Amino acid sequence: xxxxxxxxNIHIYTTNEYSPIVKIVIDRNETLALCGNMNGTVYVFGINxxxxxxxxxxxxxxxxxxxxxxxxxxxxxxxxxICSENGLCMLYTLPYFKLYNxxxxxxxxxxxxxxxxxxxxxxxxxxxxxxxCFVFYVNDYKTLYFYSINGKLLSKHALNYEIxxxxxxxxxDYQFVDYLVLYDFEKKCFEIRSLIEFELIGxxxxxxxxxxxxxxxxxxxxxxxxxxxxxxxxKLFIIYDNENNKINWK
Numbered sequence: 173x174x175x176x177x178x179x180x181n182i183h184i185y186t187t188n189e190y191s192p193i194v195k196i197v198i199d200r201n202e203t204l205a206l207c208g209n210m211n212g213t214v215y216v217f218g219i220n221x222x223x224x225x226x227x228x229x230x231x232x233x234x235x236x237x238x239x240x241x242x243x244x245x246x247x248x249x250x251x252x253x254i255c256s257e258n259g260l261c262m263l264y265t266l267p268y269f270k271l272y273n274x275x276x277x278x279x280x281x282x283x284x285x286x287x288x289x290x291x292x293x294x295x296x297x298x299x300x301x302x303x304x305c306f307v308f309y310v311n312d313y314k315t316l317y318f319y320s321i322n323g324k325l326l327s328k329h330a331l332n333y334e335i336x337x338x339x340x341x342x343x344x345d346y347q348f349v350d351y352l353v354l355y356d357f358e359k360k361c362f363e364i365r366s367l368i369e370f371e372l373i374g375x376x377x378x379x380x381x382x383x384x385x386x387x388x389x390x391x392x393x394x395x396x397x398x399x400x401x402x403x404x405x406x407k408l409f410i411i412y413d414n415e416n417n418k419i420n421w422k
Contacts, residue, residue, distance in 0.1 A: 199245040212236035246298040275323030
């Protein structure tokens with residue numbers, strides 16, 4: 173359906189289901205969007221490059237056997253991953269979303285070999301450097317799992333704090349190497365860690381002066397832009413500066 177308001181066309185797609193959409197992800201090039209509902213159905217939309225409001229349904233995926241938990245798209249690797257609450261991870265190749273591989277999160281982990289001890293991947297990120305891998309976060313155990321593209325467990329690392337989708341992001345440096353940036357809500361500080369080995373690369377002083385909302389990176393990748401709230405007002409804080417390939421907090 174199309175609703176026209178003044179000079180703006182708003183394109184609305186209505187599904188035949190009554191299950192609410194719980195997550196939407198869009199690829200970096202803004203050409204594909206995944207919309208997953210609580211029943212485990214995922215709708216794949218193509219985005220019109222000239223009119224970003226025009227989405228066209230190109231595929232419906234019903235491969236999950238439990239509600240959808242997380243998903244991600246990586247345009248460079250031409251893959252997408254969709255994960256269910258019971259730990260089933262389905263890997264698809266783009267642009268036709270053909271099923272490439274599937275695996276159960278934690279099944280090859282000797283500490284989680286009980287079938288009744290399901291691991292729900294609440295967050296999933298995809299990196300292609302230094303090694304193509306998936307980064308899963310399981311909130312129940314406060315643990316990060318690093319998996320290869322072929323579904324093999326590479327490493328796992330427990331955190332002593334909880335995170336959410338707004339407090340973990342991938343950062344790419346000038347040598348095109350990805351790092352994890354995590355925000356600790358309890359200590360109110362950031363950490364930068366390497367992928368897979370999870371070595372601490374840098375951290376920042378405690379940021380007590382505001383309540384954290386979200387963060388992103390500047391276009392030149394030289395700063396972390398932190399959005400917070402202080403005394404009832406929203407503020408933008410620039411706290412990270414990268415000089416001579418060294419981490420300096422400002």
